[in-house]
Amino acid sequence: MSEPEEFAAKLRAAVMCRLGPPGDLAEVKRLTGGATKATWSFSARVGEENVPLILQLANPRTASPGDPLAELPRVVGEDDAALLIAAAAAGVPVAPVRAVLSAEDGLGPGCIMDFVPGETIARRILREAEFAPLRADFATQCGTILARLHAMDAGPLCFLKGFGAAEQVDLYRRVYASLDHPQPVIELGLRWAEDRLPGLRPPTVVHGDFRLGNLICNAGRIAAVIDWELAVLGDPVQDLGWLCVKTWRFGGRLPVGGMGTREQLVDAYARAGGGAVDAAALHFWEGFGSIKWAIMCLMKGQEHRRTGRRSIEQLAIGRRMEEPLHDFLQLIAGED
Amino acid sequence: MPLSLSPAADMLATIRDYLETEVLPGLRDDKWFNVKVSCNMLAVIERELRLGPGADAEGAARLAALTGMHGTLAAMNRSLAAAIRDGRIAIDDPDLLDHLRRTTADALRINNPQWLGPATRTDPVRTSDAGSG
Numbered sequence: 001m002s003e004p005e006e007f008a009a010k011l012r013a014a015v016m017c018r019l020g021p022p023g024d025l026a027e028v029k030r031l032t033g034g035a036t037k038a039t040w041s042f043s044a045r046v047g048e049e050n051v052p053l054i055l056q057l058a059n060p061r062t063a064s065p066g067d068p069l070a071e072l073p074r075v076v077g078e079d080d081a082a083l084l085i086a087a088a089a090a091g092v093p094v095a096p097v098r099a100v101l102s103a104e105d106g107l108g109p110g111c112i113m114d115f116v117p118g119e120t121i122a123r124r125i126l127r128e129a130e131f132a133p134l135r136a137d138f139a140t141q142c143g144t145i146l147a148r149l150h151a152m153d154a155g156p157l158c159f160l161k162g163f164g165a166a167e168q169v170d171l172y173r174r175v176y177a178s179l180d181h182p183q184p185v186i187e188l189g190l191r192w193a194e195d196r197l198p199g200l201r202p203p204t205v206v207h208g209d210f211r212l213g214n215l216i217c218n219a220g221r222i223a224a225v226i227d228w229e230l231a232v233l234g235d236p237v238q239d240l241g242w243l244c245v246k247t248w249r250f251g252g253r254l255p256v257g258g259m260g261t262r263e264q265l266v267d268a269y270a271r272a273g274g275g276a277v278d279a280a281a282l283h284f285w286e287g288f289g290s291i292k293w294a295i296m297c298l299m300k301g302q303e304h305r306r307t308g309r310r311s312i313e314q315l316a317i318g319r320r321m322e323e324p325l326h327d328f329l330q331l332i333a334g335e336d
Numbered sequence: 337m338p339l340s341l342s343p344a345a346d347m348l349a350t351i352r353d354y355l356e357t358e359v360l361p362g363l364r365d366d367k368w369f370n371v372k373v374s375c376n377m378l379a380v381i382e383r384e385l386r387l388g389p390g391a392d393a394e395g396a397a398r399l400a401a402l403t404g405m406h407g408t409l410a411a412m413n414r415s416l417a418a419a420i421r422d423g424r425i426a427i428d429d430p431d432l433l434d435h436l437r438r439t440t441a442d443a444l445r446i447n448n449p450q451w452l453g454p455a456t457r458t459d460p461v462r463t464s465d466a467g468s469g
Binding site: 115182192195326 | 369370374377380397413414416417418419423427430432433437439440443444447448451463
């Protein structure tokens with residue numbers, strides 16, 4: 001059997017055993033294949049029905065021992081599925097999990113979930129006419145969803161790592177230092193962040209990458225929050241700040257995903273039970289978010305030297321480093 | 337460098353033009369995406385050849401004034417980075433901030449000039465749309 005045939009046979013067996021026979025597959029299509037995970041869409045015959053489904057698999061991260069990158073918390077496999085199930089229980093829109101894969105499936109860690117129709121591409125959501133109702137309400141919906149997300153019961157999610165502001169600044173400083181490519185603006189940003197660490201508050205579940213691109217949207221509402229692999233226990237304001245980082249506005253004018261105001265976001269957050277948002281903490285997470293993204297760009301720009309794999313897209317991302325640095329300098333000058 | 341023609345910037349522009357007009361329309365999905373991103377990268381190199389030397393010269397003069405040393409650009413940047421890290425220069429120092437804003441803007445004029453412009457950008461392909469993780 002060829003590799004794709006073997007893969008399809010294993011997937012069919014997993015569907016048959018966990019969702020029901022006959023499990024015949026159609027339209028198996030690889031959607032994304034990043035270094036850390038891969039996603040397929042397909043439909044499967046279950047009983048008399050054709051069910052549209054998503055398969056998500058996690059790959060092991062390539063970080064050598066002693067590499068600070070290996071310390072970045074990451075949720076994979078059955079933990080990822082447990083997180084999705086807990087999110088659904090808390091009223092966060094997510095793709096319903098249909099099956100959690102185990103070793104005998106032979107596909108690696110991952111899960112099968114319902115396909116949620118909608119759009120993730122930011123420029124379409126920001127520009128196409130059909131999404132106008134969503135744009136008007138986007139910041140409010142984000143505030144409500146984040147309040148529910150931060151109220152998730154962390155009890156059963158014991159795999160989540162504590163990763164507060166101080167730990168993040170420290171880790172990103174070490175990741176940056178390990179790249180040995182001095183950047184005065186990043187040094188300034190790290191000092192700025194160290195001087196402004198938000199006060200400790202009880203840690204909550206934090207999504208870690210809540211932004212356009214990781215939200216499946218339809219014309220009027222956010223239908224599912226995806227990509228939970230960076231989830232941690234930490235400062236809930238992190239998610240609100242990250243959502244306002246200029247990079248994630250994709251050219252839109254307003255701070256929240258290019259579509260809404262910070263006031264709409266924090267008002268909806270408070271109304272949904274998230275509590276008052278400290279403006280200084282929000283400012284910290286927004287500024288530090290830009291510095292984090294700049295360090296990630298710096299990393300991508302020399303990833304090929306570390307891994308030996310060349311990628312056009314990664315080299316291009318390397319050249320994006322000054323975008324968040326420019327945004328950061330504007331933010332601290334009070335120009336944003 | 338060779339004395340012969342053609343100039344490097346002209347070669348890059350010609351290759352980019354060919355890819356954009358003759359190759360790209362026949363491609364789909366990830367091949368389209370990678371060639372599109374490649375064209376953007378060629379444009380970056382064209383701008384770097386044109387604007388890089390001037391930006392480097394001005395940056396070096398500002399760095400020399402800030403660090404009090406006269407070395408290569410890399411050595412002066414390393415020294416400035418260390419001074420910020422160690423607190424030998426305050427992060428709200430106006431000369432420092434002025435230098436960093438200029439340097440960052442000069443880099444953006446090469447890497448992505450639209451980032452400096454009005455908020456609406458027209459570039460149809462952002463690499464982050466295809467996933468940044």
